[in-house]
Amino acid sequence: xxxxxxxxxxxxxxxQFWVGLAEHVEDGKYGVARIVFGAEPxxxxxxxxxxxxxxxxxxxxxxxxxxxxxxRNPKRRAREAAKALKQPAMSTKAQxxxxxxxxxxxxxxxxxxxxxxxEEAEARFEQRKLKRKQKxxxx
Numbered sequence: 001x002x003x004x005x006x007x008x009x010x011x012x013x014x015x016q017f018w019v020g021l022a023e024h025v026e027d028g029k030y031g032v033a034r035i036v037f038g039a040e041p042x043x044x045x046x047x048x049x050x051x052x053x054x055x056x057x058x059x060x061x062x063x064x065x066x067x068x069x070x071x072r073n074p075k076r077r078a079r080e081a082a083k084a085l086k087q088p089a090m091s092t093k094a095q096x097x098x099x100x101x102x103x104x105x106x107x108x109x110x111x112x113x114x115x116x117x118x119e120e121a122e123a124r125f126e127q128r129k130l131k132r133k134q135k136x137x138x139x
Contacts (some may be wrong), residue, residue, distance in 0.1 A: 002105055004025070004026070004027060005024075005025070005026045005027075006024070006025045006026075007023065007024045007025075007054075008022070008023045009021070009022050009023075009024065009046070009050065010023075011037070011041065011046065011085075013040075017036050017037065017038055017042050018036075018038065018039065018041060019034060019035065019037065019039060020034070020035035020036075020041075020046075021033075021035075021085070022035060022054075022057055023036060023081075024057075028127050033057040033058060035049070035057075045128075064126040071131075078107065
């Protein structure tokens, strides 16, 4: 009996850290593990990781699970994999607080800008009114 095994390791930068996405397919069972490297790993570090720690990764959550209706179409599998990669990682409370603070500053800045714009428009209107009045008086 033959078993088909396929594994891939994709290393990418998620905006903050270098992350490895390890995918493992064994006899139709698909498993994935996420590894955070931090700084950009060199080729030697990646090779050392694969040789030393690959077998310790838990692809199937500790127990083998059958994939629910695996997609037969390779294009569909590629789309699903791309969609999974686009989903943002869970953020920490500190990151969420910073995001909320940035949003509040953005709203405050937009409000101040619209208020300043309205004041400038009002000043231009007053200037035009004054000019018209002076012109009417013959100055």
